[in-house]
Each structure stands twice: as C-alpha cells, then as structure tokens.
Amino acid sequence: MNKAIERIVIDPKICSGKPCIKGTRIHVHILRDLLAAGEDFDGVKMAYPNISDKDIRACLNYAAVLADEEAGVTS
Secondary structure (H helix, E strand, C coil), rough: CCHHHHHHHHCCCHHHHHECCCCCCCEEHHHHHHHCCCHHHHHHHHHCCCCCCCHHHHHHHHHHHHHHHHHHCCC
16 A cells, blocks of 8 residues: 555544544545645645645545546556
8 A cells, every 4th residue: 555545544433434634533635625725735734733744645645546546547
C-alpha cells in the first residue's frame, strides 16, 4: 500500500466510516474540497492546525487513487 494512503483511515466507528486522516476526525473530502476551492496548504493548516503537509498530500493521493479506480486505470 502507498505510504501516503496509510495516513488515511476508514473505520465504521470513526465518522461513520468516511475516509479520515488517521488520528483525527477530519474527512478527506473536506480537505479535497478546500483545495479544489483554491485554498493553499497553509490556509488548510490554519483551519486545521493538527494536520501536516503529509496529511494533505495523503488526501490528494487518496482522491487520485479513487479517481483511477473509477476510471479503470491500473498501476
């Protein structure tokens, strides 16, 4: 498994099983949406001070993997 994706957890006991950054209750889609809206890493970290650049990259990587799976791309 990709090291970045290991920072993402999917657990039915945490946030109803929605993908989150490990050790937080911050949903992957929240960070993805902020970045898609034009927020930069510093702005995201200001809103969520307990995450790191690696966490943000993990969210982007996770979203990219899901998009590849949806498109039927295999690595």
